[in-house]
Amino acid sequence: MARLNAPPVWLKPAAHLLAALPGLWLLAGWAELLWLDPASLRLSADPVAHTHNALGLQALRLLIATLAVTPLFRLSRWTPIMSLRRPLGLWAFAYAALHLAFYLAMELDFSLSALWREALKKPFIFFGLAAFLSLLPLAATSTRRAIKALGGRRWQALHRLVYVAGIAASIHFILRVKGFQPEPYLYAALLILLLAARLLPNRKRPNRAPQPTA
Amino acid sequence: ALAPLKAKRTISLGEDLTPLKAVTSYNNFYEFGLDKSDPSERAGTLRPSPWTVKVGGLVHKPLTLDVDQWIGKLSLEERLYRMRCVEGWSMAIPWIGFPLAGLLKAVEPLGSAKYVRFTTLNDPKQMPGLRLPALDWPYREGLRLDEAMHPLTILAVGLYGRRLPNQNGAPLRLVVPWKYGFKSAKSIVAIDLVERQPLTSWNQSQPSEYGFYSNVNPDVDHPRWSQSTERRIGEFRKRPTLPFNGYGEQVASLYRGMDLAKYF
Incomplete structure (x- = not known):
């Protein structure tokens, strides 16, 4: 007999696949560029910048997807959706880590001290790094064992x-673009919506007990 | 297909040229959208012919140019220039055009003319990006008169031996190789000589980030990114950025005595 509220078997694999796709697309683009066609424009004429931007955008999208899980659960009361919170969060972290690693490698020659200097000098970098450093302890404590060790409340x-x-990630994106561009504000608006949804009182399960009729 | 142009190469460059496909697919031209790929995908709505450019303001002999007719009468030059974008990437492009100085002399500037203002087309039917308030439209750029008269400053009508593709600023654009790319206004409809430093679109939108001069300067960082290095399109590693984009010998004297960190 199936466990009550067990997520459908396809749910997690589908989430993993969707989260991985942009990364696989980048990998395919680089494989083409390095081994098949050095003139390929699949990753635009500036594949380094394109990769860097795509990794960052996917990290932000997955972070927003992670933050959407709880409000969607409250709205739908569909318990299985809660099983996506951890994998989506870890994927967001993975893309953020690749985004930062790519920046370190291509722009800063792997110098952590240069990263630190840039973060202190430029708010744009400061907020990006702050976002990553906020995610780091979450990824590190994403196991059941860590929940037990910390205790549910502290965790x-x-x-x-x-x-x-x-x-921080939304501000990082807003600070990135030139001129007035709507895209980062759309992400920020979505994020504000998802955070505000948490302030609403949590609707309890409908009471199944028969109501007095008189 | 774009009409071929005959031109005599007058300025070469000891560097590999950026491939045509990259030059025509990786563009900042917000009148057609905010992504680098938007101009090449959407600039088909632009009608670069017939096209007139009004040259006026503080001049004795204002004139209206018909670009097609005018190109036929000119002896065009091919010039290989570096192009450095304020975003930290660069290209090497074989432009075809003519020195702006000749045109300015033909209209005979008044003594009071100190600056030149360039205005890009402002027609949302041809340029759908104008419907978004990315910048204060129409796109305006400006040069000091001596910068505009400098022999390196050209109006380009072609690249790689052909007329300009729409996404590169057809039919007529400015090219000022020692300044960040955005100074080189595209699809120009008006050139005006004026007395005061003109308001320019980028300077207006974020004065702390985009100065009026915007000379390529590795020592003055953009507030959000370093300007000391650049990535040449087609390469993976960055290379050092040269003062005045490598044209210092010719143009540094224009700025003698100026604090370039203040007038960035």
Whole structure:
């Protein structure tokens, strides 16, 4: 007999696949560029910048997807969706880590001290790094064992850092673009919506007990 | 297909040229959208012929140019220039054009003319990106009169031996190789000589980030990214950025005595 509320078997694999696709697309683009056609424009004429931007955007999208899980659960009461929170969060972290590693490698010659200097000098870099550093302890404590070791309440308090990560990442994106561009504001608006949804009172399960009729 | 242009190469460059496909597919031209790929995909709505450019303002002999007719009468030059974008990437492009100085002399600037203002087409039917408030439209750029008269400053009408593709600023654009790319206004409809430093679109939108001069300067960082290095399109590693984009010998004297960190 199936476990009550067990997620459908396709749910997690589908989430993993969707999260991985942009990364696989980048890998395919680089494989083409390096081994098949050095003039390929699949990753634009500036594949380094394209890769860097795509990794960052996917990290932000997955972070927002992670933050959407709880509000969607409250709205739908569909318990299985909660099983996506951890994998989506870890994928967001993975893309953020690749985004940062790519920046370190291509722009800063792997110099952590240069990263630190840039972060202190440029708010744009500061907020990006803040977002990543907020995600780091969450990824590190994403196991059942870590929940037990920390205790549920402390673990939950720590994991509220994801809000800080979301806000910092949105500011990082807003500071990135030139002129007035709507895209980063759309992401920020979505994020604000998802954070505000948490302030609404949590609707309880409908009471199944028969109501008095008179 | 774009009409071929005859031109005599007058300025070479000891560097590999950026492939045509990259030059025509990786563009900042917000009138057609905000992504680098938007101009090449969407600039088909632009009608670069017939096209007139009004040259006026503080001049004795204002004139209206018909670009097609005018190109036929000119002896065009091919010039291989570096192009450095303020975003930290660069290209090497074989432009075809003519020195702006000749045109300015033909209209005979008044003594009071100190600056030149360039205005890009402002027609949302041809340029759908104008419907978004990315910048204060129409796109305006400006040069000091001596910068505009400098022999390196050209109006380009072609690249790689052909007329300009729409996404590169057809039919007529400015090219000022020692300044960041955005100074080189595209698809120009008006050139005006004026007395005061003109308001320019990028300077207006974020004065702390885009100065009026915007000379390529590795020592003055953009507030959000370093300007000391650049990535040449087609290469993976960055290379050092040269002061005045490598044209210092010819143009540094224009700025003698100026604090380039203040007038960036």
